[in-house]
Amino acid sequence: MGSVKLGVSAGKLTNADADRLRRDLDSYMLKRGLRSTEQRRLIIDTFFDVGEHITIDSLLKQVRSVDSRVGYATVYRTMKLLTESGVVQEHKFGDGFTRYELSDEEHHHDHLICLDCGKITEFEEPLIEELQDRVANRYGFHVRQHKHELYGTCAECQKRNARKKKA
Amino acid sequence: MGSVKLGVSAGKLTNADADRLRRDLDSYMLKRGLRSTEQRRLIIDTFFDVGEHITIDSLLKQVRSVDSRVGYATVYRTMKLLTESGVVQEHKFGDGFTRYELSDEEHHHDHLICLDCGKITEFEEPLIEELQDRVANRYGFHVRQHKHELYGTCAECQKRNARKKKA
């Protein structure tokens, strides 16, 4: 809502990466004869601005602060479109809300999810990916996508909890 | 349904492990004054028999083949009880159904999920767990649980698909 908008960042991606994704999306839409509507542009722009792990609800709120008439089915449909185009990835971290983030093919990352405050942190660990491939090979399994999520308590919440205990 | 029942196995766990889990459950229920009803016994016995990655639907079907009057809310409530006691673990593999399996504290395992046939295979890889702990340490993150799932195509489905392509 009253949040500070930078209008520059798209999460941890560089502007060049974000631009590439936008071009990917354009060509995807062109190929299928999909149309560029006011709503889609607004939703997509808002998402690229806010990025990182946003929920439909939160995205809709931001979108409606600009155009209050946008329906939530449109947001769902637009995010589905983005997902199908490969430009964004869906995540379900178990709180019941689907979250979306821009794809980053170069640097695949996974997630730490704090069960206390909900904060989501990204991590990269190529060695894990390597071992994972080796495991898949053992079973002759062809990996198309994967999910590696650590659930627990983030550093800040641990500190906060320790303080609370003392008091 | 007409499936072969061994009446022995509880997935990959040994009988000793399964027995320990049952004792854990008993003491958990005793401590909280929870009651052993006919329905609960039936549901729990059926689950211990069938085990591994079963869904509520499938479990209810098996239970109803013995006692057709059991309601599905009872199955949900019983599985929630088992989960809260720590005896079973819930998994959501993304097909919309929650699956349950007996906890195995000794040998933690993760999953390969075939997107073609739905087969779920377990794997163990202590080195990944180790690296994972190291990652968590980097962030001062305290891991309480984790999820490592590889989605793709299993060996059999790859073969089957190759055959189909030829034909």
Place this chain on the structure above:
DNA sequence: ATTATTGCAAATATTTTGCAATAAC
């Protein structure tokens, strides 16, 4: 002019819950 898209409301699908009846302690 054709047809993709929108917004609404209704439908889905899984899980949860309120409540009166029942059964375990």
Place this chain on the structure above:
DNA sequence: GTTATTGCAAAATATTTGCAATAAT
């Protein structure tokens, strides 16, 4: 006898869909 548990139906939750109106091509 007290209170946890059951089964049913209704509610809750997130997402999807049918459809008439609208807008992009």
